[in-house]
Amino acid sequence: MKNNATGSRVKVSADGHGVLSHAGVGILREMADLTGLSAQVTAVLADTYRGPWNYSPGTVFADLAAAVADGADCVDVAAQGCGGREHVFGPSASTTTMWRLLDQRIDSAHLPGIRAARARAREQAWAAGAAPPDTGWLRIDIDATITIDHSDGKENSAATWKKTYGFHPLLAFLDRPDIAGGEALAGLLRPGNAGSNTAADHVTVLGWALESLPPAFRPDPHDPAGQKILVRSDSAGATHAFADACRAAGVGFSFGFTIDDRVRAAAETLTARAAWTAAIDADGEVRDGAWVAEATDLVGLDAWPTGTRLVLRKERPHPGAQLRFTDSDGHRITGFITDTGRGQVPGGLAGLELRHRQHARVEDRIRQAKASGLRGLPCHRFDANAAWLEVVLTATDLVAWTKLIGFGEHPDLARCEIDTFRYRVLHVAARITRGARAVRVRIDASWQWAQAIADAWQRIRCAFT
Template identity: 30%
Template sequence: MQLSHTLAAVSASFDDPNLVSAAGLVPIMRLADEAGLTALAQDRLSVPTDKGANAGAKIATLVGGMTAGADSIDDMDLVRHGGMSTLFDRIYAPSTLGSFLRAFTFGHVRQLDAIASRFLVGLAAQAPALAPATSSNYVFVDVDDTIIEVHGHKKQGSGFGYSKVRGLNALLATVTTPESAPVVVAQRLRRGSCGSPRGAGRLIADAIATTRRLPGLQQQKILLRADSAYYGHPSISAAINAGADVSVTARMTSTVKHAIATIPDNRWQTIQYTDAIFDEDTQRWISSAEVAEVPFIAFSSQKKAHQVPGRLVVRRIPELNKKDVDQPGLFDLHRFHAVFTTADSQLLDTVAADKTHRQHAVIEQVNADVKASALAHLPSGKFTANAAWLVLAVMAFNLTRTAGAIAGTGLAKATTTTIRRAVVTVPARIARSARRLVLHLPESWRWEPQWTRLFDHTHSPQPDRPADPFSVR
């Protein structure tokens, strides 16, 4: 592509009050309003009135700005240009929004957590494809934490964690079905130096409670998946007490190693794994990886109330780094990966339990997604303001995911960046015709069908919806 020769003399002027760069916010913020975002924030946030007046509109401005691509307070100017004030009421300046966030206390952050949970339920009601009922045996709640890097010493709570970089620790829980992409059902910001399982029990209980309120998942069985950092009584018991089964990587303790050593050689089954080949003649996988299971009681050294019966599902592969010993033992010849699960063996047999647990890695994609969007920065020096920013970033992520689910055709499981590029940051010119606002969008826009589907979904006539003031051309 090169500049047209007919544009030898080009001039530019920022003087058109009817242009907008993110016309997709029209249907998306309508969707947010229908899901209750503004009303929930206005009713449930008790930030002092000197900083928290019109909390609903301020929260909507922050979420809208993040949806359009803002990853800092100053970036909220994204929603204050051209004809945005014609399309939206009460758009607040970045300085006002910064003062609003700095007024948050821990209690206000917890209020925002409750708003985020109810907002997700509202979004799922607007878009059943977001978290649909499934014929699968389980829906999956995944828990993991990630370090959000910060710079300087003035960020409250920042420290060096397992990643060896200065940052703050974000703990997330997502829900996934075989038919849908993950959405975040719970979140918590913690000190950068805190251990991964700190406070996980409460977050897990909140995540399962929110999952059970989603319209499509109210009758589904839930399986909590997590890595070895959460192999502890508080996390596992929180899930079980909430009515979920668990699938958690077990640490290689002496008890676990003893259980593995009791597995007979004839119990190991080959599985589809890296470089596996399926033999059509024998109808079996030719693979270096094998799985087996053995009954197991987790935390057997603790008091009886803390002991959890279940199964130990073990995967083994040959040890490639051979140890220089005369008589190699079992753990010299193989590498083992053990998973403790309480899942019903009739619903998840040994092979299925191992494969299902490996799919826990889907939460890493969510971590990368939010950190490439609104969580690219934690903008404040105050910890509670950053904690509120995390919750707002999650709300923007879920809102964008909902828009993608409604738009469909390649966007239902796309990343935030792809959905934003396709249906959010679409330029448009505002015109007026017959007392209606008309959005003129670019001709030959690649994602016109998806954008139109999203717009029609949010602006179609409904019995309890006011007359639509918009049309699109």
């Protein structure tokens, strides 16, 4: 019988040399060195060593962050990934050394130093070209998420309000709509039973987030002409203590507001007065089936900081959605409070509502962080998992800075999500050649984004010289 197979058979062997997979991870690893992150972390953790080290702690930390950005979800996978590239990017630490960094060296006493090192690296990255455009406002989005723990052996893991088991970290991201992932400013690891609207935790994360900004971009409560910063949160952040902390720090706020009987009555009064105006989309066009109105004078806000306003939004429910008892006139009612005065945001009330609605982008930031090591915390000790959280936030920043500086001219790469970015950039294959006392990474010329990757690598190096 004849073989009807049309393709030629391919011989497979395990004797290849000079080939590197995941070559694009090297651009993240180099970013960690160029921003000074590796050197800063080494300085912070130097006192945890009794003698000389084989691998500096900053190098191990940067290797971990780059591996997490590449998709590693535990220390063992991170060490294996780094070991597979050591013939090009230099020796890497073992799994035991990486574990020791998280479990012993980065304790609660050294975590503030790690956050300060990340802040100084951000300052260098922004000076090299990753700074936000000068549009007046910086927007910090704060939100919590649940990290599932499938065992009960991890310290401080507990039952969550969603009837799951694990941890309940609170995160702060700087909204960067020009890229997909934003920048991770701060994160507070909390037990699973931590409250959603704990004001003290929100105040702590806000303080860390502001400290993470370069000094020139931090707010000055005594300088009205200084940097303008808006803190956005859902209704979990709408507490009097957190609003007062924002006012004391010199930042504005925009918090989701719980719809109760008072607010529902205000919405019906606005309907009777025909006071609703059309909402708008991000492009400034009228949003069909959505309206906004101000209810500041209809609901008592005396307990909130001076100038607080309540803005309501009503919208036709989506097909199949059930109305709640707080809805009015057949429409879904939502609201938020803000201390932004009139005339400060283009579009009036509709512009204010659009600005608050864009807080929803934080869900995309958290989703991508969960795809980069946040889905599960690998350590048993709580402080070690807090250190792992800092690694995850660092990985997010390295990807963000690489996109902002290297791929600004390629929006298909700058705005793609992390899984796509890994496929197109980080997992690219290359051939390694040596000559003239140099090692050369030759990216496969047939790859669609090969030239964009090579150009971005050189652009990043030039930005820091």
